[in-house]
Amino acid sequence: IDPKIWRACAGASVKIPALFSRVYYYPQGHVEHCCPSSSAVTASPIACVVSSIDLLADPITDEVFAHLTLHPAAAQDQFQFPPQSRFEEEDESEKVVTFAKVLTASDANNGGGFSVPRYCADSVFPPLDFQADPPVQKLFITDVHGGVWDFRHIYRGTPRRHLLTTGWSKFVNSKKLICGDSVVFMRKSVHEMFIGVRRAPISNKSGGSSYYGDEYFPGG
Amino acid sequence: IDPKIWRACAGASVKIPALFSRVYYYPQGHVEHCCPSSSAVTASPIACVVSSIDLLADPITDEVFAHLTLHPAAAQDQFQFPPQSRFEEEDESEKVVTFAKVLTASDANNGGGFSVPRYCADSVFPPLDFQADPPVQKLFITDVHGGVWDFRHIYRGTPRRHLLTTGWSKFVNSKKLICGDSVVFMRKSVHEMFIGVRRAPISNKSGGSSYYGDEYFPGG
DNA sequence: TTGTCGGCCGATCGCCGACAA
DNA sequence: TTGTCGGCGATCGGCCGACAA
Numbered sequence: 001i002d003p004k005i006w007r008a009c010a011g012a013s014v015k016i017p018a019l020f021s022r023v024y025y026y027p028q029g030h031v032e033h034c035c036p037s038s039s040a041v042t043a044s045p046i047a048c049v050v051s052s053i054d055l056l057a058d059p060i061t062d063e064v065f066a067h068l069t070l071h072p073a074a075a076q077d078q079f080q081f082p083p084q085s086r087f088e089e090e091d092e093s094e095k096v097v098t099f100a101k102v103l104t105a106s107d108a109n110n111g112g113g114f115s116v117p118r119y120c121a122d123s124v125f126p127p128l129d130f131q132a133d134p135p136v137q138k139l140f141i142t143d144v145h146g147g148v149w150d151f152r153h154i155y156r157g158t159p160r161r162h163l164l165t166t167g168w169s170k171f172v173n174s175k176k177l178i179c180g181d182s183v184v185f186m187r188k189s190v191h192e193m194f195i196g197v198r199r200a201p202i203s204n205k206s207g208g209s210s211y212y213g214d215e216y217f218p219g220g
Numbered sequence: 221i222d223p224k225i226w227r228a229c230a231g232a233s234v235k236i237p238a239l240f241s242r243v244y245y246y247p248q249g250h251v252e253h254c255c256p257s258s259s260a261v262t263a264s265p266i267a268c269v270v271s272s273i274d275l276l277a278d279p280i281t282d283e284v285f286a287h288l289t290l291h292p293a294a295a296q297d298q299f300q301f302p303p304q305s306r307f308e309e310e311d312e313s314e315k316v317v318t319f320a321k322v323l324t325a326s327d328a329n330n331g332g333g334f335s336v337p338r339y340c341a342d343s344v345f346p347p348l349d350f351q352a353d354p355p356v357q358k359l360f361i362t363d364v365h366g367g368v369w370d371f372r373h374i375y376r377g378t379p380r381r382h383l384l385t386t387g388w389s390k391f392v393n394s395k396k397l398i399c400g401d402s403v404v405f406m407r408k409s410v411h412e413m414f415i416g417v418r419r420a421p422i423s424n425k426s427g428g429s430s431y432y433g434d435e436y437f438p439g440g
Numbered sequence: 441t442t443g444t445c446g447g448c449c450g451a452t453c454g455c456c457g458a459c460a461a
Numbered sequence: 462t463t464g465t466c467g468g469c470g471a472t473c474g475g476c477c478g479a480c481a482a
Contacts, residue, residue, distance in 0.1 A: 104463090104464060104465085105464080105465080106463090106464055106465055106466090107464090110454090110465075110466085111453080111454050111455070111456090111466095112453070112454045112455080113454075113455075113456095115462095115463055115464065116463095117462080117463075118462065118463085154455095156455095156456080156457085157456075157457055157458085157463095158457060158458075158459095159462075159463090160462095161462070161463060162463095163455090165454075165455060165456095166454085166455085168454095169453080169454070324442090324443060324444085325443080325444080326442090326443055326444055326445090327443090330444075330445085330475090331445095331474075331475050331476065331477090332474065332475045332476080333475075333476075333477095335441095335442055335443065336442095337441085337442075338441065338442085374476095376476095376477080376478085377477075377478055377479085378478065378479075378480095379441075379442090380441095381441070381442060382442095383476090385475075385476060385477095386475085386476085388475095389474075389475070441482100442481100442482090443480105443481090443482080444479105444480090444481090444482100445478105445479085445480085445481105446477105446478100446479090447476105447477085447478095447479100448475105448476090448477085449474105449475095449476090449477100450473105450474090450475095450476105451472105451473085451474080451475100452471105452472085452473075452474090453470105453471085453472075453473085454469105454470095454471090454472095455468105455469095455470090455471100456467105456468085456469085456470100457466105457467100457468095458465105458466085458467090458468105459464105459465090459466085460463100460464090460465090460466105461462100461463090461464080461465100
């Protein structure tokens with residue numbers, strides 16, 4: 001997966017260590033994650049070096065995740081840093097414009113439509129021809145596996161609003177999205193669009209509304 | 221799985237060796253099965269004894285298969301036959317009445333119905349009340365995993381014929397049955413019914429019609 | 441006896457503007 | 462600006478007898 005697309009799918013709050021950086025591995029956390037019911041096992045954190053990073057996506061759920069390989073390394077150990085080893089974060093050559101939205105009940109359940117927040121339509125989607133009545137276009141958007149989805153993007157209603165209609169329902173059903181999950185729209189270059197998903201945290205009955213970076217959570 | 225149900229699903233042409241019987245294992249056949257493209261590897265057949273037999277069904281496809289454990293045994297080896305070790309074939313206490321039909325295009329594709337051959341309705345299904353108009357009943361039938369399916373069985377049309385209507389389409393879609401696959405109806409005791417499936421041999425464009433045991437192949 | 445077809449009716453899908461938060 | 466709703470037209474699923482092989 002393109003690292004920029006991976007990062008956009010993961011969201012701004014997800015940080016992964018740089019390649020060849022030093023980290024501590026906490027066996028305790030690992031054990032608790034695997035078998036939370038087991039009795040307390042105390043173990044010391046282990047100093048490690050990140051020797052490889054793979055940015056991947058689950059073939060079923062589309063969720064992105066990182067696979068890190070850690071090697072134990074005592075603090076005084078010498079370690080060879082290959083040149084250009086830093087995980088390239090900041091080449092400004094080609095910015096990825098991103099917008100994420102948590103699906104409402106209407107987005108996920110009803111009539112097969114998706115309400116497109118204005119910022120997303122203005123900044124991520126290609127511009128519509130507003131002379132047309134109604135303004136409408138087809139969007140061809142690539143998912144994390146390289147699959148292409150097409151959506152009908154229309155600007156209609158009174159008052160006017162942006163919607164995805166035809167194609168949206170198929171996407172929701174195929175990805176098994178439910179209310180509370182998120183979709184991430186990305187534009188990498190002119191007319192290169194990508195779509196990712198994030199699953200809702202289990203049983204998170206959220207209320208309220210807030211922004212976090214490019215994220216938008218509707219509801220109050 | 222009940223051995224009788226397993227046998228009925230497998231069909232009369234499927235023979236498996238008795239428990240603790242002597243068989244020959246042909247490594248050559250195994251190799252060819254696993255990697256048909258590999259160059260010829262010649263190996264001698266190995267005298268074996270069947271030390272265990274498991275009758276199983278694939279959790280996805282519903283197809284039944286047998287899992288045999290073989291132990292090498294030279295011809296002169298003594299071998300202990302436990303009493304009652306023969307795979308019980310012929311206890312006549314409770315016969316399983318069986319009928320298998322290869323699905324036609326109409327059974328698999330159209331309008332959600334299944335044409336029930338007369339013999340199947342007469343001998344396998346519970347009798348209808350022919351005073352009613354039209355004669356109709358609900359059938360609750362168990363698959364190889366213990367799942368229960370209900371079908372509407374009706375006797376209607378001119379001329380009269382037996383059909384499965386409501387519930388049939390759901391079954392076909394759930395089991396992903398296509399034209400050429402088979403269904404097997406079984407009645408074990410009064411009102412204990414079972415249903416199994418057999419997948420069509422790959423790319424077998426069959427024509428003609430024939431009987432084989434309780435099997436019925438429509439088509440001329 | 442039973443495989444296929446067209447008719448037809450009801451359920452569902454999904455696009456729409458109205459309206460209000 | 463945008464989430465939800467009711468309306469409603471198009472499509473689809475699926476039950477039916479007609480008919481013929």
